[in-house]
Amino acid sequence: AQSVTQLGSHVSVSEGALVLLRCNYSSSVPPYLxxxxxxxxxxxxxxxxxxxxxxxxxxxxxxxxxxxxxxxxFHLTKPSAHMSDAAEYFCAVSEGSAAGNKLTFGGGTRVLVxx
Amino acid sequence: DTAVSQTPKYLVTQMGNDKSIKCEQNLGHDTMYxxxxxxxxxxxIMFSYNNKELIINETVPNRFSPKSPDKAHLNLHxxxxxxxxxxxxxxxxxxxxxxxxxxxxxxxxxxxx
Numbered sequence: 474a475q476s477v478t479q480l481g482s483h484v485s486v487s488e489g490a491l492v493l494l495r496c497n498y499s500s501s502v503p504p505y506l507x508x509x510x511x512x513x514x515x516x517x518x519x520x521x522x523x524x525x526x527x528x529x530x531x532x533x534x535x536x537x538x539x540x541x542x543x544x545x546x547f548h549l550t551k552p553s554a555h556m557s558d559a560a561e562y563f564c565a566v567s568e569g570s571a572a573g574n575k576l577t578f579g580g581g582t583r584v585l586v587x588x
Numbered sequence: 589d590t591a592v593s594q595t596p597k598y599l600v601t602q603m604g605n606d607k608s609i610k611c612e613q614n615l616g617h618d619t620m621y622x623x624x625x626x627x628x629x630x631x632x633i634m635f636s637y638n639n640k641e642l643i644i645n646e647t648v649p650n651r652f653s654p655k656s657p658d659k660a661h662l663n664l665h666x667x668x669x670x671x672x673x674x675x676x677x678x679x680x681x682x683x684x685x686x687x688x689x690x691x692x693x694x695x696x697x698x699x700x701x
């Protein structure tokens with residue numbers, strides 16, 4: 474069975490500082506990994522995805538994530554936080570199948586950006 | 589044009605009532621989902637349909653019944669609503685392959701009083 478753990482339900486950063494959101498996963502097969510962002514009262518938007526092509530994945534809005542198999546991690550980073558980055562971030566894992574893509578989500582990390 | 593649209597956006601109702609939430613996607617995707625997000629923001633899959641056929645049915649009370657009249661639509665009917673059903677319900681779709689991301693609707697906030 475697959476699972477995802479996001480360390481820290483809340484992260485507070487200053488504008489311009491590094492954003493680091495931690496995600497560890499467990500999966501019985503090589504996983505597909507995703508980061509989603511959720512702004513207030515909205516649905517989830519895809520930030521980036523890992524599908525085994527490259528271990529360092531670049532996404533939208535300046536975010537990137539690095540897949541480390543040995544650590545079963547997929548941490549999300551952004552070098553310089555912007556006020557608009559304040560949102561809830563979700564890491565997700567999928568073992569995939571021919572019939573569909575059952576995503577298992579972590580508990581989410583709320584990012585607060587201080588001016 | 590909205591890719592995955594849900595109606596209504598807000599739904600307030602009393603315990604014991606029956607209600608439905610509708611979802612439509614115009615992306616041509618084969619697979620659609622219902623996810624539930626509780627008050628602590630935890631997201632859990634409820635159902636998945638692939639081309640109108642049920643393929644994922646998590647441990648969800650029988651009071652919840654999904655229906656897919658065609659592959660572009662997936663509705664969720666809930667009977668005998670309970671306080672614990674209060675949550676945000678998200679519809680999503682994907683082309684169907686394992687590494688395809690899900691496209692989410694904006695959610696339906698259900699409040700049961």
